[in-house]
Amino acid sequence: MAGLGQHQVDRGIAALDEVLTGLGEVSLLGMDQDATGVSLVALARLEARVAELKHRVLAHGTEVAVEQTCGATTTATWFAHATRTTVRASRRAAFFAEALRRYEVLRAGMAAGGVNLEQGEVIARALDALPADVATWVRVEAEQTLVDLAARHDAQHLRVLGERILHVVAPEVGEAHEAKQLADAEAAAEKATTLSLTPDGTGKVHGRFTIPELHAGMLRKFLMSLVVDAGRGARSASDEPSDPGATGALDDSTEPSSHQPQPEPQRRATSHELGQAFCDLLERLDGSGLPETAGTGATVVVTMTLETLTGGLAAATLDTGDRIAAHTARRLACEAGIIPVVLGGRRQVLDQGRRRRRFTRAQRIALVVRDQGCTAVGCRTAAWFCHAHHDDPWARGGPTDLTNGRLLCPAHHRRIHDPAYDHHTTPDNQVEFTRRT
Incomplete structure (x- = not known):
């Protein structure tokens, strides 16, 4: 090859080039x-051995600053230009070349052809990921073990083994390291946990969330159980077959009960199916285990007329202030996680008088329906977030019934008991505050 010198490596490369040139036109008939x-x-x-030699020479190129021959800024950028490879690939090669200088056992394994390039990169990353304070003998043992494992495992399996190599060569060190890793990861996940819900004004709400793996696993199992159930006819997302490669799909790892007919092997759930399962999950929750606000907890209250319930077209109202179609309200009226309130239908006895101090659940629902939110002038806090307040304090003889109750948000509930403010009720049952002078 033109330009090669007289170094032993140069002569070896020339010999390899000559042999390969001779094989270039050889017919494979007869093999x-x-x-x-x-x-x-x-x-x-041979490919692994050549790869080791190439990366060893590349590391040497960094030492002698080969990039200075043409004014390039780094060895990697020079190598990318000289070999017509991408800068990204060249930087990756330069990084691995540097790793081989530090991991002699790994380099020797590649030089002998026992470790290929893909395996070598995985092993180098696993060794680089070891704790900085790990004992030298542990690092040496980990390198030798991974190189030995390369004889029986491909790069994918080596990646998994590399993540737990400390458990193999030094179990006590591995357990302590993993415990710290998991604790740090969970703390970071908790700190990064977010959820955003943005209505677009067309009846849809767009959301994004980041949650820890624990809760993602819980959500995945919940959703997949509903997707599988829908596949047996409970609620189908579509008559069309699902696309296995749909964005956001999750693998179905749910195992059917041995006491039931075995369903057909599940394909990956589409993002549409998962979205419908998420809505189904929310409708099934009754909120009974959550803190109470306005006495209804996290349970949604749907208010509709008797006409709507029996087939009319008038929309229904949620206690959040949102409006839903009549047919959706009729469906929700029979869901366990929804409280339907029918105006004009048969009512529950709500006024409890002096028999108890706190408003009952039914009374608070009635307050939600009547007040529709905080009754302070100018406040738009939704009903589900409000407290039930006695206009005439119970401690002074005021009854616990609807005529003596109202909804106030937490801030205005505190204010109405604040001696620094006076308040009065307007003709439209709103509370107006005035600061005392």
């Missing part, structure tokens, strides 16, 4: 299956 297989394995070993 049977066994011979072809042996040749491919041998070529793979």
